[in-house]
Amino acid sequence: MNTSKRWLPRTFKVALLTLLLLWTLIPICWMVLSSFKANDIITASTPRVLFSPTLEHYASLFSSGNSLWPYLLNSLFIAGTSTLIAVVLGCMAGFGLSRIRIKGKQHLAFWIISTRMAPIAAVIVPLYLLFRYLYLLDTHAGLIVAYLSFNLPFAIWLMTAFFDDLPPDLEEAAMIDGATKLQAFRYVVLPLMTPGLVTTTILCFIFAWNDYAFAQTFSGPNTQTIPIAAAQLLTQTGIDWGKLLAIGTIVVCPMAIAGLLVKRWLVQGLTLGAVK
Amino acid sequence: MATLQLNNIVKNFGSTQVIKGVDLEVKDREFVVFVGPSGCGKSTLMRMIAGLESTTSGDIFIDGERINDVGPADRRLAMVFQSYALYPHMTVEDNMGFNLRLAKVPKAERREKVLAAARILQLEELLDRKPRALSGGQRQRVAIGRAIVRNPSIFLFDEPLSNLDAALRVQMRIELARLHEELDATMIYVTHDQIEAMTMADKIVVLQGGVVEQIGSPMALYHHPANRFVAGFIGSPKMNFLDVEIRGADAEGVDVVLPGGDCRVPVKGDGVSTGDKLTLGVRPEHLKIDDQGPLTGKILVIERLGGTTSLYLENGDSQWILVADGDVTSRVHDQIRFSFDPACAHLFKRNGEALLHRHCHPLVASESK
Numbered sequence: 001m002n003t004s005k006r007w008l009p010r011t012f013k014v015a016l017l018t019l020l021l022l023w024t025l026i027p028i029c030w031m032v033l034s035s036f037k038a039n040d041i042i043t044a045s046t047p048r049v050l051f052s053p054t055l056e057h058y059a060s061l062f063s064s065g066n067s068l069w070p071y072l073l074n075s076l077f078i079a080g081t082s083t084l085i086a087v088v089l090g091c092m093a094g095f096g097l098s099r100i101r102i103k104g105k106q107h108l109a110f111w112i113i114s115t116r117m118a119p120i121a122a123v124i125v126p127l128y129l130l131f132r133y134l135y136l137l138d139t140h141a142g143l144i145v146a147y148l149s150f151n152l153p154f155a156i157w158l159m160t161a162f163f164d165d166l167p168p169d170l171e172e173a174a175m176i177d178g179a180t181k182l183q184a185f186r187y188v189v190l191p192l193m194t195p196g197l198v199t200t201t202i203l204c205f206i207f208a209w210n211d212y213a214f215a216q217t218f219s220g221p222n223t224q225t226i227p228i229a230a231a232q233l234l235t236q237t238g239i240d241w242g243k244l245l246a247i248g249t250i251v252v253c254p255m256a257i258a259g260l261l262v263k264r265w266l267v268q269g270l271t272l273g274a275v276k
Numbered sequence: 277m278a279t280l281q282l283n284n285i286v287k288n289f290g291s292t293q294v295i296k297g298v299d300l301e302v303k304d305r306e307f308v309v310f311v312g313p314s315g316c317g318k319s320t321l322m323r324m325i326a327g328l329e330s331t332t333s334g335d336i337f338i339d340g341e342r343i344n345d346v347g348p349a350d351r352r353l354a355m356v357f358q359s360y361a362l363y364p365h366m367t368v369e370d371n372m373g374f375n376l377r378l379a380k381v382p383k384a385e386r387r388e389k390v391l392a393a394a395r396i397l398q399l400e401e402l403l404d405r406k407p408r409a410l411s412g413g414q415r416q417r418v419a420i421g422r423a424i425v426r427n428p429s430i431f432l433f434d435e436p437l438s439n440l441d442a443a444l445r446v447q448m449r450i451e452l453a454r455l456h457e458e459l460d461a462t463m464i465y466v467t468h469d470q471i472e473a474m475t476m477a478d479k480i481v482v483l484q485g486g487v488v489e490q491i492g493s494p495m496a497l498y499h500h501p502a503n504r505f506v507a508g509f510i511g512s513p514k515m516n517f518l519d520v521e522i523r524g525a526d527a528e529g530v531d532v533v534l535p536g537g538d539c540r541v542p543v544k545g546d547g548v549s550t551g552d553k554l555t556l557g558v559r560p561e562h563l564k565i566d567d568q569g570p571l572t573g574k575i576l577v578i579e580r581l582g583g584t585t586s587l588y589l590e591n592g593d594s595q596w597i598l599v600a601d602g603d604v605t606s607r608v609h610d611q612i613r614f615s616f617d618p619a620c621a622h623l624f625k626r627n628g629e630a631l632l633h634r635h636c637h638p639l640v641a642s643e644s645k
């Protein structure tokens with residue numbers, strides 16, 4: 001009786017997950033696959049799975065003239081720096097917020113995360129004006145600050161949840177063992193925070209790496225990121241599908257691979273407190 | 277070598293007062309147990325001694341030196357947490373040697389000291405394991421080992437045995453007592469279990485609602501409880517209580533009215549007058565079946581433990597527990613009479629305060645010498 005009761009939902013679950021997986025994976029796989037096709041195959045009306053692969057689109061992306069390198073370096077530098085700052089500050093603030101005993105702590109925590117909930121569109125214009133006065137338009141610092149405005153509250157909130165999960169007994173034991181607060185943090189708390197740090201780092205990096213709206217508004221000739229480069233291929237005279245698919249692959253693959261590499265920690269991090 | 281002194285310690289969490297003025301003196305090498313029901317402030321008091329909580333007011337002295345403003349790292353204490361608080365990412369050896377590593381002790385010397393402590397606790401085989409690969413009892417020993425390696429002036433234990441099963445708890449209790457002997461150290465131990473307190477302590481501090489109810493040796497608390505709370509808390513099964521009326525009282529004793537005849541309890545009756553209502557307290561092991569006894573009851577339940585038998589009695593709305601020999605022949609529903617030695621009885625005033633016994637119990641008297 002029990003098995004027959006669970007049999008249907010289980011089939012249903014598998015079917016649902018399969019659909020979801022196909023929905024997610026097919027476009028990505030198709031994009032990666034097609035980025036190795038010659039232009040005439042990409043645009044052919046019958047889709048082809050078998051073809052002789054070519055690297056011509058990648059080669060042309062990095063060839064002199066209109067190289068992708070500056071965009072790639074901008075993306076790496078801006079996303080990397082803003083992620084680093086967000087995670088370092090988020091880690092420290094999260095630790096403080098988790099351990100401090102003050103009235104209205106939840107309200108403070110909620111206020112911090114609520115700043116992350118504003119839609120990007122709502123802050124773009126004010127930020128634009130602010131950046132113009134501060135001469136931050138078309139600077140790396142400007143974009144880093146823009147991403148921080150979203151990633152920092154998110155990192156603080158996420159790290160607070162991770163620290164809440166770590167019993168304070170451990171750092172107290174360390175302090176009784178003769179550690180200063182900083183040593184207890186360095187030797188006991190931080191090593192146990194790996195899942196939290198990895199999860200926060202990846203989620204922050206993805207946000208900055210994928211962003212188009214901020215980059216479109218605040219960047220200039222010197223600071224354009226990869227999503228901007230992709231958009232520039234959509235011109236009025238036509239769409240260079242081959243290059244576009246190659247850029248798409250370059251944007252997506254590093255994130256997917258990083259995600260797979262740290263899957264263990266990421267899952268542990270995202271299910272936060274669900275399993276003890 | 278370490279003494280500890282608490283002077284009028286108070287602790288508030290926000291607007292609630294959790295510790296309400298505690299005074300205590302701990303002698304060198306003494307084993308002191310804080311005991312009391314859950315939530316009475318035992319852990320808070322211990323955490324203040326450890327420096328993990330600040331004091332709202334009052335002073336803490338270790339070896340005569342005021343340490344209120346000294347951080348936990350510099351109080352030279354070791355603490356065993358209820359959760360053990362082993363560092364999950366370190367091996368047993370690194371866990372035990374962590375304080376030496378912080379003190380920058382060279383590796384060889386570190387290993388030597390860890391090994392010495394591991395030998396005391398039979399942990400040599402486990403030194404390379406991580407805490408998650410240990411059983412509850414082994415984790416417990418590692419936590420104690422870590423405290424030993426620290427070579428502290430005072431050991432603090434916060435309910436260290438409460439996560440172990442009953443058999444292991446008894447074994448660790450004995451081991452801790454042995455350890456106290458062997459290390460010759462001052463130890464403070466928190467528990468809600470009065471049996472742990474009775475079996476291990478040199479001195480018991482009974483706490484309730486942030487107030488010290490009584491401080492004394494196990495035998496002093498057993499034979500001369502200062503009030504009704506201590507009387508009920510110490511001893512197992514619990515002391516029987518009966519509301520009684522007073523026939524007469526003087527400095528030599530108090531005459532109590534009982535259903536089957538009066539009885540003179542040898543306590544100092546100053547301030548008590550005829551007609552007063554007091555509470556009589558008699559421990560189950562001091563009640564005995566007695567056909568001429570002044571008390572009666574019907575047996576509700578019999579628990580035979582082999583060596584002793586517990587009889588649960590009822591008479592009207594009063595309940596009694598009587599601990600008798602293992603081979604009593606009474607049966608459930610029997611109506612029995614019972615009595616007690618008045619010298620073993622206690623009388624409590626309405627406010628719970630005990631009337632002083634005229635004679636000090638010989639065991640207690642010999643302790644104070």
Ligand SMILES: Nc1ncnc2c1ncn2[C@@H]1O[C@H](COP(=O)(O)OP(=O)(O)O)[C@@H](O)[C@H]1O
Pocket residue numbers: 289294312313314315316317318319320321
């Ligand atoms: N950090 C804290 N903030 C507020 N109240 C606390 C805190 N720690 C303990 N308390 C309260 O203080 C009282 C005593 O707690 P505790 O010392 O842990 O009791 P015990 O160890 O005797 O069970 C409890 O009522 C508890 O709720």
Ligand SMILES: [Mg+2]
Pocket residue numbers: 318319320435
């Ligand atoms: Mg406690």
